[in-house]
Amino acid sequence: MENSKTFHRKKIVTIFFGSLMIILLLAARLGYLMIFQSDYYTEKADDLHERERSIKAARGRILDANGTVIADNKTVCTISVIHNQIKEPDKVVEILSRELELSEDYVRKRVEKYSSIERIKSNVGKEKGDAIRAYNLEGVKVDEDYKRYYPYDTLASKVLGFTGGDNQGIIGLEVKYEEYLQGQEGMILTVTDARGVEIDAAGEKRVESIPGNDLYISLDMNIQSYATQLAKQVMETKEAERVSILVMNPQNGELMAMVDVPEFDLNNPYTLPEGIDSESLTEEQKQEQLNRMWRNGCINDTYEPGSTFKIITAAAGLEEGVVTPEDRFSCPGFIMVEDRRIRCHKTAGHGAQNFIEATMNSCNPVVMELQA
Numbered sequence: 403m404e405n406s407k408t409f410h411r412k413k414i415v416t417i418f419f420g421s422l423m424i425i426l427l428l429a430a431r432l433g434y435l436m437i438f439q440s441d442y443y444t445e446k447a448d449d450l451h452e453r454e455r456s457i458k459a460a461r462g463r464i465l466d467a468n469g470t471v472i473a474d475n476k477t478v479c480t481i482s483v484i485h486n487q488i489k490e491p492d493k494v495v496e497i498l499s500r501e502l503e504l505s506e507d508y509v510r511k512r513v514e515k516y517s518s519i520e521r522i523k524s525n526v527g528k529e530k531g532d533a534i535r536a537y538n539l540e541g542v543k544v545d546e547d548y549k550r551y552y553p554y555d556t557l558a559s560k561v562l563g564f565t566g567g568d569n570q571g572i573i574g575l576e577v578k579y580e581e582y583l584q585g586q587e588g589m590i591l592t593v594t595d596a597r598g599v600e601i602d603a604a605g606e607k608r609v610e611s612i613p614g615n616d617l618y619i620s621l622d623m624n625i626q627s628y629a630t631q632l633a634k635q636v637m638e639t640k641e642a643e644r645v646s647i648l649v650m651n652p653q654n655g656e657l658m659a660m661v662d663v664p665e666f667d668l669n670n671p672y673t674l675p676e677g678i679d680s681e682s683l684t685e686e687q688k689q690e691q692l693n694r695m696w697r698n699g700c701i702n703d704t705y706e707p708g709s710t711f712k713i714i715t716a717a718a719g720l721e722e723g724v725v726t727p728e729d730r731f732s733c734p735g736f737i738m739v740e741d742r743r744i745r746c747h748k749t750a751g752h753g754a755q756n757f758i759e760a761t762m763n764s765c766n767p768v769v770m771e772l773q774a
């Protein structure tokens with residue numbers, strides 16, 4: 403009996419001190435949160451009460467030498483839900499999943515999620531966005547946004563490049579001039595109470611967005627279109643894998659056309675060319691194929707100038723008086739340069755010819771003689 407009493411007393415003392423320890427720890431933790439972490443939690447609460455929605459900035463357009471718009475923006479909508487403001491969750495789930503062609507599970511998960519704002523779908527067409535707005539559902543927000551649009555689809559695709567989901571440049575001029583094109587996002591700040599109901603008196607703070615700058619380039623879409631047709635013809639007749647054409651203004655070196663067929667569709671830049679089964683590829687292989695498709699051979703690959711450079715040699719020779727158009731030459735089909743025998747493309751030789759004829763024949767030995 404005595405023993406059992408001592409045992410009970412010991413137990414009570416242990417529990418008492420144990421509880422005291424726990425209470426002290428909790429008090430210390432509470433003090434820590436209230437005093438030292440107060441800034442952090444105030445900010446968190448503000449985040450929850452001040453609902454921030456961004457106003458997207460219109461990206462600058464890209465215009466060709468004639469002022470034709472070749473990269474433009476289309477208005478699209480972003481549909482979001484605010485958990486606390488939704489009064490009829492079932493109706494919201496039903497309408498949004500039907501209108502946006504999403505599974506009910508997907509929408510319900512977002513509708514039921516306790517967060518300040520939850521995005522359901524972006525890049526929704528303006529008509530669809532207006533239709534959803536017309537339902538006047540409480541807790542459903544339709545915000546307008548911009549999506550890049552290329553009116554010429556494939557024309558100059560490798561030069562222009564395209565943008566990603568957040569309208570940021572991915573390749574080409576779109577990424578090269580990102581800082582000028584992107585503009586600055588604005589925002590709408592709404593203050594709400596703890597239940598997420600907007601406090602009217604607090605009002606809306608609105609910071610307008612600043613649109614990006616337009617980019618004017620020297621490319622001429624008429625010349626570009628003509629050069630593209632030519633390149634496609636050559637690719638077909640020569641059964642080439644790719645054909646590049648550069649058209650430059652000889653007065654100032656401005657690029658008037660830069661073609662590298664096959665081009666790709668700027669409005670669907672992630673669709674691989676026909677004949678490639680993207681299903682059977684790993685993510686890495688698919689990315690490799692995409693990079694190959696987007697690659698601009700005109701600026702990324704080197705190609706020996708070959709006979710095109712003869713024009714420069716000939717022009718320099720004439721200007722310096724080293725040669726006149728009437729000068730006579732003889733081509734035996736090869737020429738010795740130091741210890742090397744370099745052949746003419748016509749191995750039998752062009753025979754006797756004047757400089758004009760040699761240039762027309764694109765005769766190798768004559769041009770080499772000129773350089774010596």
Ligand SMILES: [Zn+2]
Nearest residue numbers: 733746752765
């Ligand atoms: Zn020759």
